[in-house]
Amino acid sequence: MQHAIDKASLGPKSKALTQGVEACVHCGFCLPTCPTYDEMGEEINSPRGRIFLIKEVLEGSVPMEDALGPIDNCLGCDACITACPSGVEYDHLITAFRAKAESERSQPLGRKLMRSMILNTLPYPNRAKWAFRAGGLVRPFKGLMPKSIQPALDLLPPTLPKAEYLPEIYPAKGPRRGRVALLTGCVQQVLAPEINRATLEVLSANGVETVIPKDQACCGALALHTGAEKRALKTARQLIRSIPDDVDALITNAAGCGSGINEYSILFAGEPDEAEAIALADKTKDISSYLDEIGLIQPPPLAESMNVVYHDACHLAHAQGERSAPRNILTAIPNLTLLEPPDWEICCGSAGIYNIEKPDVARALGEKKVTNLMSTEPDAVALGNIGCMTQIQKHLESYEKAPPVLHTVQILAKAYSD
Amino acid sequence: MELLPELAKLYPSDRLFTKKSQLITYETDGLTSFRSEPLAVVVPESNEEVIATVRLCHKAGIPFVARGSGTSLSGGSMPVEGGIVITLNRLNKILKIDPENRFTVVQAGTVNLKVSQAVAAHGLYYAPDPSSQQICTIGGNLAFNSGGAHCLKYGMTANHVLAIKAVLADGEVIEIGSESGDTLGPDASGFFCGNEGLFGVALEVTLRLTPKPQRYCTLLAAYNSLKKAGDAVSSVVDSGLLPGAMEIMDRLAIKAAEMAVKAGYPQDAEALLIVELEGETDAVEEDFKHLLALIENTGAYETRVAANEAERLTIWKGRKSAFSAVGRLSPDYLVQDGVVPRSRLGEALVKIETYSKEYGIDVANVFHAGDGNLHPLIMFNGKEEGALHRAEELAGKILKMCVEMGGSITGEHGVGVEKKAYMPEMFSEIDLECMKRVRAAIDPKEIANRGKMFPGGEAPALSTVGSHPLEKAGIISRE
Amino acid sequence: MDKNITRPGSIAEIIDLVHSESSLLPIGGGTKPSLTQTDQETTLVDMRGISGIIEYQASEYTITVNAGTTLSDVVAALGENGQYLPFTPPFANKGATIGGAVAAGLSGPGAYRYGPLKDFIIGVRFIDGLGNYVKGGGKVVKNAAGFDFPKLFNGSIGRLGIMAELSFKVFPEPKTYVTLSASFDSSNDAIKILPKLLGFDLEGVELSSSNELHLRLGYQEPTMAARKAGLEAIVGQPLEITLGVHESKRWSSINDFSWKGEGAQLFKVATNPSSANQLLEIVRQSDWNWHLSNGGKSLYLASSDAPLCKTLDTQLKKLHLSGLQLFGQTEALPIFGQTTGLSFVNRIQKALDPKGLFLPFTATAAEPA
Known part of the structure; x- marks a missing residue:
């Protein structure tokens, strides 16, 4: 599309902010995969509409304030990227624009408090643990709490699982085929520590030694995706410093973290340590992609046959373009049948902290997702992202016989141990 | 009468858009070179609201355009400046499926592909398959009589519309056609199709459902010249086989499609030919043997056969993404839609190539070879001074060539705002005057999609600064 | 009421009639007599003076003909190139014209495979009520420019204008046919079969009042046995085969309505x-x-x-x-x-024929203009 944006005024972010506008041909192929368009049927709440809106804001014909609503509505699920034939880098566009918006917006106090509470707790496992416990305590009294934090309380688990002790190095079984570092994740460590445990076991079974750097920090994805750029930079720098040079890859097992690190080129654009950040991003791989690449050691059959429906996490399928590796892994397990749900490309409504900030849309999407998954009559749901896991588990509560929701590596670990 | 206060009585504030930030997102459709800002956008949730809106517009003399997903490539759903946009996206329910009698009744905002998905369990599908089928709506398909890759055998949208409930521009609600599909009396629903929104707004559409073929046999043949691929099409036609689809893509289109969807197309080919046969398993497989033998003699240097449904869909995905994918090769492009008699395809392609060289503008070609429907994609950079102007001149030359060869200026995208200046190339003053009389009988105030199809009249507001090239050339004018 | 009949030999003569007469009704071979019956005083325009094939290139799958051309001439010309009008219009053996087929909107059994006449008409030139010679549609198989007059004239029973030139999309015809037949105890039983035939590429599916179901197929030697077996599984009984002259006679008799009975x-x-x-x-x-x-x-x-x-x-x-x-x-x-759609048609008729030269689409005869 043609535009009259003054690129020079945008600084290092100018490429991210204009590539999408220039590449978009307004064909509308993104519309059917956009969860907010699906829900609302309004052009302004579609990827194409947002691109148009961003263009107008950057051209100066629409005030930033008027664009914030629809921009906030975007889940950042990146489904539109998969659908786009013209190569619009929507992820970079929306992230860069959100950072710009965040610095310019005047916010109501409630939203500020909410965001600050989230960004000060979730990325820090210890703080998160305490926050979840505190939240669990106050949940019975949620009616008395400010409206803006009620959805957050709804998502909290009634009890937290026991913390897993992670060693600094987890050795490989058999001949060593690789050495990697593991990003343990913030929320995941607290809500589902068994995922990291399973990851270590699976890597080990595949002859891979894993380093778990003690001083690692949050990747910054949560802050980055909400536009809190400075906070994201700070924590990302700490992460970069903590990863040793002598590993083949930095492994992520939460898709949100992986896609966040993938966006370091945007976050660090124009920063002095841009090269280092991009080098780490290049090294970062989802656990499924890594295993698929090195070649999975044939797992033994599951003790009992199992029908597993695979849910594509947006941040894995759309943001990282990885749909085949998890499927290759699951279909490699004898005695497992892989099922595919309808409308795989539509987000489950979790999307970072979206389910906290936009509970109505998130609820509608969650319900749709669970209906689609359950239509395949699965014994278990497999996926690769903690956010989706929480969201899907919550919406499965209304089912009498809800299947367990597991990370792909948990199923694989079970096969190796059966 | 003031229209906005009346609309505000009809719609709650969250379904009546009047803020600039909301309006601009409805400024344009799939043809972004043309833009104009509407007065308001309404989001009706019932037929009654649509009817009431049309009646209010008629009373106030304010133009309106009904909009589905805004994928028109001819500017068909672009609003009139100061007019109303009626978005039909929430009127997207499938009201009835009758598998025994093979029809379905859907609201106009229903997405084309959703119809096929909804009836798939009955072994049926909705045959017309425009490349944008995953998002374009039945209402838009109907208004522009959309085509697709399978038109030669199955025809266009009008062939699959059995009945229509619509509100005419002056507010009369009509029900035309029948569930049977056999007409008695003038084929009013057939005539309503392709009216480009000038008659009014379709509300509910009864569609013919087609039995899903038992078997598809699809091949992809690579050639080192466009001419060879074109000649191959002629041999297929002359053989008496009736393929469901025959599509050709040239080198640039192959490159773009491959970048977009990684369909695995042979990258060194000058032309790719897709031929698809479909029908009863036994009969089609037998025909396919003949087809393969025939293609072998057409000089294809590589022929691939889709081994399964997934491979077939990959072949098609590349083809159907080709238009938008050209966005990767060029910042701007114009898609043309002219038709030439099939036997003159080769001649037409040579001419397009000559024009392309003459203007120094790259043209990618994707076309429905089976029915002579060309889609030259004229690539330009809108930022360069005069580039759009030159691209449009080139487009005009191609359209004139199509008419001179006995074809049409549009096969399936419609005239819209983009090609209205070329209507006189194809139709005489008398023909156009007769069409205008029909329009006046249905829409005396000319409020339904004003500014489309007929040459002259008010010009659209244009995105480019200064006068539009067509304006400079004296083809369109602002009144 | 007495009717004048005139037989113009050119478009100009038709235009003269429009200017000189107060009421006109075009007529072809008269094979569907009810369509040209009226109490109103009118001049019948025998269109058979405007006949002949204008343009036919087999490789284009299109043909353009004068409206008064007999169906048998069109069918013969196409047949020479192995092509046909896939909607197999009736009364071709009885002198029907192509214009009459369009005006009646009448298709024969062939419509089962690819659709009725309205799906194959792609262009029309007609004289409107003001004496204008108007073109709608075109001569190529795909065209989306302008209002679709060709579709509108399908079923227009001579009341929207006088069609002079018509263009059609045509298809290759199966070289040989075979008919498979079965008898049923009741029409109800036979009709239940119809929706189940989906997915079979049949050239005709007809049920007679003696409850005999006839299925017509394009003959393809190597696959015949398999296809017959597939159909028998659906129909639930063995199918009787008819070939050759008997076969074609059966279908031309259906298309001539010989079952109707004299005077009915x-x-x-x-x-x-x-x-x-x-x-x-x-x-x-x-x-x-x-x-x-x-x-x-x-x-x-x-x-x-x-x-x-x-x-x-x-x-x-x-x-x-x-x-x-x-x-x-x-x-x-x-x-x-049920004729609900006629209100829309009436509005269009007023545009094409503002003076009321042609007969109205109202159930009661209108006052003469």
Whole structure:
């Protein structure tokens, strides 16, 4: 599309902010995969509409304030990227624009408090643990709490699982085929520590030694995706410093973290340590992609046959373009049948902290997702992202016989141990 | 009468858009070179609201355009400046499926592909398959009589519309056609199709459902010249086989499609030919043997056969993404839609190539070879001074060539705002005057999609600064 | 009422008639007599003076002909190149013209495979009520420019203008046909089969009043046995094969309506399998002769009992069906039953024929203009 944006005024972010506008041909192929368009049927709440809106804001014909609503509505699920034939880098566009918006917006106090509470707790496992416990305590009294934090309380688990002790190095079984570092994740460590445990076991079974750097920090994805750029930079720098040079890859097992690190080129654009950040991003791989690449050691059959429906996490399928590796892994397990749900490309409504900030849309999407998954009559749901896991588990509560929701590596670990 | 206060009585504030930030997102459709800002956008949730809106517009003399997903490539759903946009996206329910009698009744905002998905369990599908089928709506398909890759055998949208409930521009609600599909009396629903929104707004559409073929046999043949691929099409036609689809893509289109969807197309080919046969398993497989033998003699240097449904869909995905994918090769492009008699395809392609060289503008070609429907994609950079102007001149030359060869200026995208200046190339003053009389009988105030199809009249507001090239050339004018 | 008949030999002569006469009704071979019956004083324009093939290039799959050309001439020309009008219009052996087929909107059994006439007409040139010679559509198989007059004239029964030139999309015809037939105890049993035939590429599916179901296939030697077995599995009984001359005679007899009986009135009702079954439940109780065509899309009814014929209008209205009378004395308009769509048609007619030169689409004869 043609535009009259003054690129020079945008600084290092100018490429991210204009590539999408220039590449978009307004064909509308993104519309059917956009969860907010699906829900609302309004052009302004579609990827194409947002691109148009961003263009107008950057051209100066629409005030930033008027664009914030629809921009906030975007889940950042990146489904539109998969659908786009013209190569619009929507992820970079929306992230860069959100950072710009965040610095310019005047916010109501409630939203500020909410965001600050989230960004000060979730990325820090210890703080998160305490926050979840505190939240669990106050949940019975949620009616008395400010409206803006009620959805957050709804998502909290009634009890937290026991913390897993992670060693600094987890050795490989058999001949060593690789050495990697593991990003343990913030929320995941607290809500589902068994995922990291399973990851270590699976890597080990595949002859891979894993380093778990003690001083690692949050990747910054949560802050980055909400536009809190400075906070994201700070924590990302700490992460970069903590990863040793002598590993083949930095492994992520939460898709949100992986896609966040993938966006370091945007976050660090124009920063002095841009090269280092991009080098780490290049090294970062989802656990499924890594295993698929090195070649999975044939797992033994599951003790009992199992029908597993695979849910594509947006941040894995759309943001990282990885749909085949998890499927290759699951279909490699004898005695497992892989099922595919309808409308795989539509987000489950979790999307970072979206389910906290936009509970109505998130609820509608969650319900749709669970209906689609359950239509395949699965014994278990497999996926690769903690956010989706929480969201899907919550919406499965209304089912009498809800299947367990597991990370792909948990199923694989079970096969190796059966 | 003031229209906005009346609309505000009809719609709650969250379904009546009047803020600039909301309006601009409805400024344009799939043809972004043309833009104009509407007065308001309404989001009706019932037929009654649509009817009431049309009646209010008629009373106030304010133009309106009904909009589905805004994928028109001819500017068909672009609003009139100061007019109303009626978005039909929430009127997207499938009201009835009758598998025994093979029809379905859907609201106009229903997405084309959703119809096929909804009836798939009955072994049926909705045959017309425009490349944008995953998002374009039945209402838009109907208004522009959309085509697709399978038109030669199955025809266009009008062939699959059995009945229509619509509100005419002056507010009369009509029900035309029948569930049977056999007409008695003038084929009013057939005539309503392709009216480009000038008659009014379709509300509910009864569609013919087609039995899903038992078997598809699809091949992809690579050639080192466009001419060879074109000649191959002629041999297929002359053989008496009736393929469901025959599509050709040239080198640039192959490159773009491959970048977009990684369909695995042979990258060194000058032309790719897709031929698809479909029908009863036994009969089609037998025909396919003949087809393969025939293609072998057409000089294809590589022929691939889709081994399964997934491979077939990959072949098609590349083809159907080709238009938008050209966005990767060029910042701007114009898609043309002219038709030439099939036997003159080769001649037409040579001419397009000559024009392309003459203007120094790259043209990618994707076309429905089976029915002579060309889609030259004229690539330009809108930022360069005069580039759009030159691209449009080139487009005009191609359209004139199509008419001179006995074809049409549009096969399936419609005239819209983009090609209205070329209507006189194809139709005489008398023909156009007769069409205008029909329009006046249905829409005396000319409020339904004003500014489309007929040459002259008010010009659209244009995105480019200064006068539009067509304006400079004296083809369109602002009144 | 007395009618003048005139036979113009050129477009100019037709235009002269438009300017000199006060009422005109075009007529072709007269094979569907009810369509040109009227109480109104009018001049019949015999279109057979405007005949002949204008343009036909087999490799284009298109043909352009003058409206007064007989169907048999068109069919013969196409046949020389192995092509056909896939909607196989009726009365080709009885002198029907292509213009008459379009005006009647009448298709034969072939419509089952690829669709009725309206799906194949791509261009028309007609003289409107003001004497303008107007073009709509084009000569190529795909065209989306301008209002679709070709579709509109399908079924126009000579009341929207005088068609002079018509263009069609045509297809390659199967080289040989074979017919597979089965008998049923009741029409109800046979109609139940119809929806199950989906997925089979049949060239015709016809059910006669003796409950015989005829399925027509394009003959393809190596696959015949397999296809027959597939169909037998659906039909639930062995199918009897007819080939050669017997085969083609059967279908031309269907297309000539030889089952109708001498002097009988003939009606076509637009149906689908379900509504055809409903209507048959009713007419079976009376002395109707019937034939269900095009896989259940057209139910033809014939009777010589005039009072009985008069009841049909009421029956159709009850079932929300519409009908077209082809033989016998008509009311003002041969279209009857549910006719809700005519209000739209009337508005278009006013545009094409503002002076009311052609007959109206109203059930009662209009006052002369």
